[in-house]
Structures are given as structure tokens and as C-alpha cells.
Amino acid sequence: MTEPLLEVENVDITYRMDSEDVHAVTNASFEIGANEYFGLVGESGCGKSTLAKSVIKGLDSNGEVSAGTIRYKGREIQDLSEKEYNKEIRWKEISVIPQAAMNSLNPLAKLSDQAIEIANVHTDWSAEKSVDRLKELFDIVGLPESRVTDYPHQFSGGMKQRAIIAMSLLLNPSLIIADEPTTALDVIMQDQFLKHIDGLRDERDLALLLITHDIAVVFETCDSMAVMHGGQIAEKGTTKEIFSTPRHPYTILLQQSFPDARHPDRELEVIEGSPPALREEVDYCTFASRCPWAEQECQESLPPIESMNGNDSHAVSCFRSDEMESLASEHLNTIGRPQANAIENEGYEDDD
Amino acid sequence: MTTNNETEPILELRNVEKHFEQSTNIAETLRQTFFGEGAQEPVRAVDGVNLELAENQVHGIIGESGCGKSTLLLTLMGEHEPTGGEILYNGQPISEFDKADWKALRRKIQVIFQDPFNTMNPHFTVRETLKEPFKIHGIETDEEELLDMLETVRLTPAEEYIDRRESQLSGGEKQRVSIARALILEPDVVLADEPVSMLDVSTQASILKLLSELTEEYDVAMFYVSHDLSTVSYVCDEVNVMYLGRIVESAPTRKILSDPKHPYTQALINAIPVPDPFHDRSWTELDGTPGDPQNLPSGCRFKDRCPERMDVCDQQPAFEVHDEETTHQVACHLYDEQPVGDSPIGVNKTGVSES
Ligand SMILES: Nc1ncnc2c1ncn2[C@@H]1O[C@H](COP(=O)(O)OP(=O)(O)OP(=O)(O)O)[C@@H](O)[C@H]1O
Ligand SMILES: Nc1ncnc2c1ncn2[C@@H]1O[C@H](COP(=O)(O)OP(=O)(O)OP(=O)(O)O)[C@@H](O)[C@H]1O
Ligand code: SF4
Ligand SMILES: [Mg+2]
Ligand SMILES: [Mg+2]
Numbered sequence: 001m002t003e004p005l006l007e008v009e010n011v012d013i014t015y016r017m018d019s020e021d022v023h024a025v026t027n028a029s030f031e032i033g034a035n036e037y038f039g040l041v042g043e044s045g046c047g048k049s050t051l052a053k054s055v056i057k058g059l060d061s062n063g064e065v066s067a068g069t070i071r072y073k074g075r076e077i078q079d080l081s082e083k084e085y086n087k088e089i090r091w092k093e094i095s096v097i098p099q100a101a102m103n104s105l106n107p108l109a110k111l112s113d114q115a116i117e118i119a120n121v122h123t124d125w126s127a128e129k130s131v132d133r134l135k136e137l138f139d140i141v142g143l144p145e146s147r148v149t150d151y152p153h154q155f156s157g158g159m160k161q162r163a164i165i166a167m168s169l170l171l172n173p174s175l176i177i178a179d180e181p182t183t184a185l186d187v188i189m190q191d192q193f194l195k196h197i198d199g200l201r202d203e204r205d206l207a208l209l210l211i212t213h214d215i216a217v218v219f220e221t222c223d224s225m226a227v228m229h230g231g232q233i234a235e236k237g238t239t240k241e242i243f244s245t246p247r248h249p250y251t252i253l254l255q256q257s258f259p260d261a262r263h264p265d266r267e268l269e270v271i272e273g274s275p276p277a278l279r280e281e282v283d284y285c286t287f288a289s290r291c292p293w294a295e296q297e298c299q300e301s302l303p304p305i306e307s308m309n310g311n312d313s314h315a316v317s318c319f320r321s322d323e324m325e326s327l328a329s330e331h332l333n334t335i336g337r338p339q340a341n342a343i344e345n346e347g348y349e350d351d352d
Numbered sequence: 353m354t355t356n357n358e359t360e361p362i363l364e365l366r367n368v369e370k371h372f373e374q375s376t377n378i379a380e381t382l383r384q385t386f387f388g389e390g391a392q393e394p395v396r397a398v399d400g401v402n403l404e405l406a407e408n409q410v411h412g413i414i415g416e417s418g419c420g421k422s423t424l425l426l427t428l429m430g431e432h433e434p435t436g437g438e439i440l441y442n443g444q445p446i447s448e449f450d451k452a453d454w455k456a457l458r459r460k461i462q463v464i465f466q467d468p469f470n471t472m473n474p475h476f477t478v479r480e481t482l483k484e485p486f487k488i489h490g491i492e493t494d495e496e497e498l499l500d501m502l503e504t505v506r507l508t509p510a511e512e513y514i515d516r517r518e519s520q521l522s523g524g525e526k527q528r529v530s531i532a533r534a535l536i537l538e539p540d541v542v543l544a545d546e547p548v549s550m551l552d553v554s555t556q557a558s559i560l561k562l563l564s565e566l567t568e569e570y571d572v573a574m575f576y577v578s579h580d581l582s583t584v585s586y587v588c589d590e591v592n593v594m595y596l597g598r599i600v601e602s603a604p605t606r607k608i609l610s611d612p613k614h615p616y617t618q619a620l621i622n623a624i625p626v627p628d629p630f631h632d633r634s635w636t637e638l639d640g641t642p643g644d645p646q647n648l649p650s651g652c653r654f655k656d657r658c659p660e661r662m663d664v665c666d667q668q669p670a671f672e673v674h675d676e677e678t679t680h681q682v683a684c685h686l687y688d689e690q691p692v693g694d695s696p697i698g699v700n701k702t703g704v705s706e707s
Contacts, residue, residue, distance in 0.1 A: 043555055045522035116594065157417055183549065186416040186579030188638055191623040195635035213551065216625035239629040257557045259582040261624040264609045268557040268586065273507050 004031040009070035017322025024050045025231045026282040037208045039218030042228030048211045057085045095168040097178040107150040112148045136167035177209045230275035237314035246315045247324045249291045361404040369436030370398040370427045395646045397423040399597030410574045412584040415594035421577045425543045462539040464547045472518045479514045505532045542574045554650040562588040582624045593617045603680035614680040
């Protein structure tokens with residue numbers, strides 16, 4: 001593999017509190033390659049936004065990257081000052097589609113003026129060039145070019161979203177980070193948004209970090225993914241690997257807690273318990289208190305992240321990952337996933 | 353108020369309308385100001401809705417953004433006065449309620465609001481947020497009760513959460529606080545506006561289960577509003593699909609999922625992401641903009657986006673029972689019994705002409 005675009009390596013993130021600190025992320029590592037669409041999933045509070053914010057210098061003032069490195073195109077960025085980051089990386093290299101995306105546009109300024117403003121801060125482009133660029137991008141996301149001079153409120157919700165995608169592409173970044181971009185949208189708008197995001201793959205060299213609690217969205221849109229639990233990366237791999245051969249207990253149970261419109265009658269698994277409060281240094285598996293297969297060891301030390309079957313892409317952070325296939329066989333069987341050999345067979349079709 | 357009688361629905365909507373005279377849409381207002389356009393048509397956010405909710409029943413109201421779901425709920429809880437039709441609570445028209453009736457009603461009907469980011473007062477701790485309903489209704493409470501409620505919505509250990517403020521909670525944690533707040537007075541009816549849309553799915557599953565257990569346990573009836581058909585089977589007995597202010601399809605949950613009739617319902621189901629990277633679902637073909645409730649087309653309101661559109665769709669389709677056995681109702685000309693030309697039956701199949 002060529003050099004990854006973004007490398008997050010053994011990162012810890014801590015929020016300083018008056019009483020006890022919150023160890024929101026522990027020993028997180030993942031990589032995103034150029035042009036790769038990467039999904040980060042996990043339940044509420046598991047640290048997804050915290051991890052994403054650490055990449056874009058957006059952590060709350062009481063939060064800090066307390067260990068590890070974050071490299072973008074080979075360069076360490078976790079210690080950049082905000083000023084350096086703004087100057088060299090924001091918009092140009094990494095841009096963000098924020099959580100409440102629909103409200104992220106300035107309601108008082110024309111979109112063209114917002115584009116001029118952004119370009120003005122980060123580049124030496126002329127106003128004309130900025131607007132031309134926005135027009136091109138409007139075309140790509142399926143908005144009429146003539147509407148670049150509209151105010152955001154003149155757009156419907158779906159159009160606003162596309163305008164935000166266009167804006168995020170303005171300075172031709174190599175990576176877009178989208179934190180729950182579709183959570184507030186209805187299914188049809190979500191589907192349109194994903195259709196446009198998916199369409200961009202053919203248009204340009206772009207990588208995506210897509211953060212969501214919706215594993216289905218990641219399975220449909222992304223090449224690779226990581227599953228987080230309690231501030232730890234439980235498992236990562238290609239979406240097909242995670243789907244077909246999940247080996248972390250959380251991933252296995254998570255998949256079964258998912259409604260699948262194709263099987264409305266399937267009983268949903270509820271993952272009992274809740275993740276630990278993370279008030280002390282985390283030196284244990286944060287899933288241990290909820291895990292049906294936990295052993296003494298799981299409470300006592302941090303499980304290392306190990307690759308599966310000598311496979312580079314697929315890695316699991318669980319002491320018992322080698323045994324999971326048989327330990328969790330009951331759970332694995334009911335999902336009706338294709339057998340491992342189906343992965344190689346590209347012609348696989350769901351014949352449900 | 354009269355007491356509830358077994359057969360009577362606890363909440364009944366008869367042809368309820370909520371039209372807004374003045375648009376709050378800034379674009380519209382600007383257009384009026386700058387281009388001197390005349391008076392606007394009213395925004396017909398809710399336009400003739402009939403529903404019945406019996407004790408212990410959970411009805412889903414499903415539809416895309418802007419179709420009028422929240423407006424309908426706000427009308428039910430008395431925030432908006434209906435501009436037409438009648439709402440009955442335990443058989444009593446609420447238009448005849450006096451002040452005391454309203455106060456009692458506001459305790460008996462509780463709402464779980466859509467947006468957890470704006471539900472909680474940022475200056476309040478979780479404790480203060482949960483105490484507020486007691487204060488409003490002048491009821492005593494103790495710490496124990498608050499902690500129990502937090503445990504019920506799985507904010508555990510409750511002691512960890514009770515002193516936190518909004519900024520110290522993740523999105524999903526906030527949503528659970530607003531669910532706790534709505535349930536803490538043990539209401540008769542819960543109006544849940546997208547109660548789980550911000551939660552991750554494993555938490556979703558447990559909250560849905562919890563909501564459905566609570567409706568059983570405390571005889572709580574619920575209107576469950578969502579844009580997402582994939583969660584309804586876990587809570588709802590019946591599903592009503594809403595499009596531009598009207599119910600276009602209604603059936604028992606399983607029936608609607610396995611056999612959707614209305615092209616819009618079909619699109620809603622097709623747009624649900626499938627949790628399987630091997631499955632090749634095609635992206636939605638529906639055009640993004642739902643119609644504008646201020647400029648409603650005549651006839652079927654879905655016609656401009658409908659892949660099945662026919663000439664007859666310029667007339668309003670009647671909302672009819674499609675399947676006697678399951679009370680599956682649908683408003684779509686595809687299900688007119690005879691191919692419609694100028695035949696009198698065809699004309700009969702259409703409802704009253706659009707006003
Ligand atoms: N500024 C802060 N101070 C203290 N704790 C914080 C702060 N911000 C977040 N946390 C805590 O850190 C943990 C991770 O939060 P984060 O927002 O990253 O979760 P998330 O995975 O994005 O969740 P969601 O899906 O609900 O958005 C949570 O337990 C949260 O309560
Ligand atoms: N106070 C108001 N004045 C004028 N128009 C309004 C008002 N409140 C809502 N509307 C309009 O009524 C229509 C229905 O809005 P509503 O909020 O009920 O939709 P919704 O189905 O809840 O959508 P969402 O899924 O986005 O929450 C929209 O076109 C909206 O702009
Ligand atoms: S490390 Fe132990 S507790 Fe953690 S998931 Fe694996 S088996 Fe369960
Ligand atoms: Mg988040
Ligand atoms: Mg709403």
C-alpha cells in the first residue's frame with residue numbers, strides 16, 4: 001500500500017475535569033488511504049466525535065491528545081497550533097461536514113460570498129475564481145450553477161445539503177470528515193446525500209471519514225471501517241470482512257442489534273449494560289463488563305490489536321478473537337451472512 | 353373530564369387541520385417583500401387527518417421532513433390551535449376545555465421532542481431538567497425517583513449523570529434525558545417525535561424496547577413519529593404514512609412493511625440502508641424536494657414525484673380500505689378497482705375535489 005493519507009496511531013484523548021478526568025479515547029489506531037471511504041461506527045458516547053475532533057483541532061478546550069501521533073500525509077499534526085492548522089490544512093487538505101450540517105451555512109450571506117470568504121482566508125484566489133469554482137462544484141452535486149448567488153434559506157433542505165458538500169470541496173481537499181451528516185435527515189434525504197457522496201468517487205481523488213452510529217450506512221458507502229466501543233477501537237477491516245467475519249464480540253452483537261428492512265420479524269439483540277465511565281486510566285477491555293465471553297484477563301489488561309489470519313486489513317482487539325468463531329457460532333449463524341469463500345467470489349449476490 | 357370507557361379511544365382526531373396563515377419561511381417573506389407578490393396561500397401543514405388512539409396502543413406516523421408530523425403533534429398537545437376539525441380526549445372535544453382541564457391534560461400528555469440539542473436548557477443539570485415537570489405541576493419529588501428514572505433510560509450509574517449539564521453529555525445521552533423527562537410524570541399519552549433518531553442503533557433497540565414495555569406496563573398510549581420505517585416494527589401496532597399534511601396509507605405494521613401499496617411508502621422502504629455490503633441496493637429515484645405545503649398540487653399530492661403517475665392522478669384519490677381483513681387503507685389511484693377513464697366508477701373513486 002502507498003503511504004496512507006491519515007494515520008492515527010496509539011492515540012489517547014483525555015478530557016480534564018474538576019473532579020476526575022474522562023479518558024474518552026484509549027490507544028486508538030487506524031489508517032485511511034488516499035481515495036478510501038472509511039466509516040467509524042460505535043454507540044453514543046464511545047468517542048467517535050472526540051477522535052474526529054482531534055484530527056481537525058476541534059477538541060473542546062478541556063480535551064487533549066495525551067498520547068500517540070496523528071499523521072496527515074506523513075506529517076505529524078497533533079501538535080500543530082491552531083493557526084498553523086488553519087493556514088495549512090483546514091479546507092485545503094481536510095474539510096468538515098459538521099453534524100448539524102443543514103444549519104452550518106451562514107444564513108446571512110450568499111453562498112458565493114461564503115465561498116469567496118473561505119478562499120480569501122486560505123488561498124490567494126480572486127473572487128471570480130472562487131465563484132467559478134463553486135459553480136463547477138454545484139454542477140457536480142446537481143445544483144443549477146445560476147443559484148450560487150442564492151442565500152441558504154432559498155434552498156430546500158436537500159439542496160442545502162448538496163450546497164454544503166459543494167462548499168466542503170471548494171479548496172479541493174484530499175479528505176472530508178463528515179460527523180453524523182445524515183442523522184438529522186429523513187431516509188429519503190439521507191439516501192440522496194449518500195448518492196452524491198458516492199458519486200464523488202468517480203469525480204475526484206477524495207477520501208472520506210464518515211462517522212455514524214448507523215452501521216448500515218457504512219456497509220453501503222464505505223470501503224473500510226472501524227468499530228469503536230468505550231473509547232477503544234474494537235475491530236477494523238474492510239466492510240466486507242467486518243460483515244462476513246466479525247471477530248470482536250461487540251461487532252458480532254452490534255450487527256445483530258441492527259434492524260434490517262429485509263427481515264422485519266427478526267428479533268433484535270439488545271446489548272446489555274453500558275460502557276464503563278472511563279474515569280480512570282483505561283488498562284482493560286472496555287467491553288469486558290458487557291461481554292458474554294469475558295475472562296479474568298479481559299478486566300486486567302488492555303487487549304492488543306492483532307491482525308486476523310495474517311491479513312493486513314482486518315484487525316481485532318480482543319484476547320479471545322481466535323476463539324470467537326466457535327464461541328459465538330450461534331450469533332454468527334443467525335445473520336445469514338455469506339460464507340468466507342463468497343468474498344472472493346465477486347459475483348456474489350444476495351439471494352434472499 | 354369524563355373518565356375513559358373501554359371502547360372509546362383516548363385520543364381521537366377528526367379531520368384535523370392546521371393551516372398557517374403567514375409563512376415563517378424567510379425566502380417566501382423576502383420574495384413577497386421584494387417582488388411585491390400578493391397575499392400568500394396558507395401553509396397547509398396538516399390538512400384533514402383522521403386518527404384514533406386507544407389506551408395502550410402505539411401508532412406510528414411516518415413521513416419525510418416537512419410533511420407535517422411535528423405540527424400534528426404540537427396541535428395535539430395544545431401548542432397550536434387546529435384551524436379545522438376536532439380533537440377529542442377521552443371523548444371530550446378539547447375545544448371545550450376550561451383552564452383546569454387544560455392543566456390536567458398537559459400533565460396527561462407528554463412529549464418527547466425531536467431535537468435533543470435544543471430540548472435541554474444548557475444551564476440546567478440533569479437533576480434540574482427532571483425536576484422541572486414536577487415544579488410546573490406543583491408535585492413533590494425526591495432524589496430517589498429521579499435516579500430511578502435515569503436507570504430506566506439506561507443512564508447508568510445514575511449518580512454519574514445527575515449533576516451533568518448539557519455540554520457534558522453526548523448526543524444520545526441528551527436524548528435519553530429528554531425521554532426520562534417525558535416519562536417521569538407517568539402520562540396517559542406520550543407523543544414521541546423522533547425519539548431515537550439520534551441514538552446509535554444498539555441503544556435504539558433498547559430504548560424502543562423500553563418504550564414498548566412502558567406502554568404495556570403503564571397503559572400508556574403513544575403516537576410515535578419518525579421518518580424511519582425500519583424502527584417501527586419494534587414499537588408500533590399500526591403505521592400511518594403521512595405525505596404533505598395527509599395520511600396516504602395506514603395498516604398494521606407488519607402488513608405495511610411486507611406489502612406497501614402507496615408508491616411513496618414503497619420509496620420510503622426502498623430508501624432504508626441495508627446492513628450488508630454485498631447487497632446492491634439502488635439509490636432512491638425520488639426527487640429530493642417534497643412538495644410545498646403552500647402550493648399544493650390538485651389531485652394526488654405525490655403526483656409530481658410519483659413514478660406511476662397517471663392522468664387520473666389530477667383528481668384526489670379517496671382514502672380507502674384496500675384489504676378488509678387487515679384494514680389496510682391507501683389513497684392512490686393505482687388501487688382504484690377499475691381502470692379509470694370517464695367511467696362513473698372512476699369518478700366515484702376519487703374523493704371530494706380539492707378546495
Ligand atoms: N468536553 C467534555 N468534557 C468531558 N467529557 C466529555 C466532553 N466531551 C465529550 N465528553 C465525553 O466523552 C465521551 C465521548 O464523547 P463523544 O462526543 O466523542 O461521543 P460520540 O461517540 O461522538 O457520541 P454520539 O454518537 O452520541 O455523538 C462521552 O462519554 C462524553 O460524555
Ligand atoms: N409556525 C409555522 N408557520 C408557518 N409554517 C410552518 C410553521 N410550522 C411549520 N410550518 C410548515 O409546515 C410544514 C410541516 O412542518 P413540520 O415541522 O410539521 O414537519 P415535520 O414532518 O415534523 O418535518 P421534520 O421531519 O423535518 O421534523 C413545513 O412546510 C413547515 O415549514
Ligand atoms: S477482550 Fe474479552 S471482554 Fe473484551 S471483547 Fe474480547 S472476550 Fe470480550
Ligand atoms: Mg458524536
Ligand atoms: Mg418534525
